Amino acid sequence: MSSDRFTVGPSGRALLADLGVNLPDVLRRAALPTMVYASETVELTTAQYYAFWRALDDEAADPLLPIRIGEAMRAEVFDPPMFSAFCSPTLRVAAARLRTYKKLIGPLRLVLDSRGGAMTIEMHWPDADQAPGALMLMELIFWVALARMATRDDVRPVRFAAPVDPTVEQAAAYRRYLGTPLEHSAVPAVTFSGADAERPFLTANDRMWEYFEPGLRRRLDEFETEPSTAELVRQALLRLLPAGASTIEAAARELAVSGRTLQRRLQSEETNFQAVLRHTREALAHHYLSTSRMSTGEISYLLGYADTNSFYRAFQSWTGRTPDQIRAGASAI
Incomplete structure (x- = not known):
């Protein structure tokens, strides 16, 4: 905490x-x-x-x-x-x-x-x-x-x-x-x-x-066990993404710091906001695809994407596979 x-x-x-x-x-x-x-x-x-x-x-x-x-x-x-x-x-x-x-x-x-x-x-x-x-x-x-x-x-x-x-x-x-x-x-x-x-x-x-x-x-x-800044950003994104908020400004407001301060802290941990956002979205996408019956459109919405196509393109760039392929693989297990 x-x-x-x-x-x-x-x-x-x-x-x-x-x-x-x-x-x-x-x-x-x-x-x-x-x-x-x-x-x-x-x-x-x-x-x-x-x-x-x-x-x-x-x-x-x-x-x-x-x-x-x-x-x-x-x-x-x-x-x-x-x-x-x-x-x-x-x-x-x-x-x-x-x-x-x-x-x-x-x-x-x-x-x-x-x-x-x-x-x-x-x-x-x-x-x-x-x-x-x-x-x-x-x-x-x-x-x-x-x-x-x-x-x-x-x-x-x-x-x-x-x-x-x-x-x-x-x-x-x-x-x-x-x-x-x-x-x-x-x-x-x-x-x-x-x-x-x-x-x-x-x-x-x-x-x-x-x-x-x-x-x-x-x-x-x-x-008193302080989480890393990257972990705090990840926790903030879990709250923000379903509301369609996925910017560093939104995360900074949630954590009560300036965007510049947040980016500087992330850099000191050898990462950046976009990297944390991508990892958070990818982990959530895998979770939703493997454990729920939500449509791809619903998952896209929960991850803060404006449209399903944007989610498809992003997911393929992360994994080299489509969301449907991941879901089919989970169903076969």
């Missing part, structure tokens, strides 16, 4: 339902396919994740959306990495666990600072100037909501800061919810006293942590 792609689980559907927000409407606003969040898990890029949150903020039309989310949070809507935090013995341990595993479910890097006994959680976003304000505030509020749910106490941070400029009404609402003022800061951060960081979680569950931890470790190992 690329460091710019991460898995989002189905828990968000339940949270949106609790908020009274219509998921299909949010997806339309974000220009995301309706299949997003329709299955157990889905992969999103950072740009898609940000687009989703901007659309959610617009659709909810609530200047206090992050507070509403904090109030609606329930343990049963957490993904495994989040639930591992809920099972922790203290907030300090929860933060350490999520510092390790948060990257599996979102484009966010956590930095912990425990100098002086207090605990500060800083949040570093990729393309931070593009990160929606509601998303940054929600991620900060998550820690307050987690501490309150897990301890069953009115835990109040000693500092809560984000790069946002709230209205007077919003600032007052945040102060009521948090018990501390919302400060302006270039880096989003929330600080808890040492006592609150060590306050025992009533939800602590070592057995559940032992159950989740091996799976999370395996997922993290897979995440």
Whole structure:
């Protein structure tokens, strides 16, 4: 998995339902396919994740959306990495666990600072100037909501800061919810006293942590094994070709880089976009011809060709044979 792609689980559907927000409407606003969040898990890029949150903020039309989310949070809507935090013995341990595993479910890097006994959680976003304000505030509020749910106490941070400029009404609402003022800061951060960081979680569950931890470790190992640029392009083309997109510009947009950068990375791997495109099409063509009953015209369409003749000519140049010959050979086996 690329460091710019991460898995989002189905828990968000339940949270949106609790908020009274219509998921299909949010997806339309974000220009995301309706299949997003329709299955157990889905992969999103950072740009898609940000687009989703901007659309959610617009659709909810609530200047206090992050507070509403904090109030609606329930343990049963957490993904495994989040639930591992809920099972922790203290907030300090929860933060350490999520510092390790948060990257599996979102484009966010956590930095912990425990100098002086207090605990500060800083949040570093990729393309931070593009990160929606509601998303940054929600991620900060998550820690307050987690501490309150897990301890069953009115835990109040000693500092809560984000790069946002709230209205007077919003600032007052945040102060009521948090018990501390919302400060302006270039880096989003929330600080808890040492006592609150060590306050025992009533939800602590070592057995559940032992159950989740091996799976999370395996997922993290897979995440940190970076695929080659050529493999990332191939994966992008698998998504793009059925929609008729087969240009380097389309692949670059999918991977959130410029076309020039993408070509340069491919060249460093001693290949180029056209070579990856050809190999991807050839592999898909063989797969469709040998495992499906789709017509040659249908296969041509799925491979992003404008017409069947173009596919025929390309296939013969790759293999020296026609698609019909390959299909006949597969049928004879």
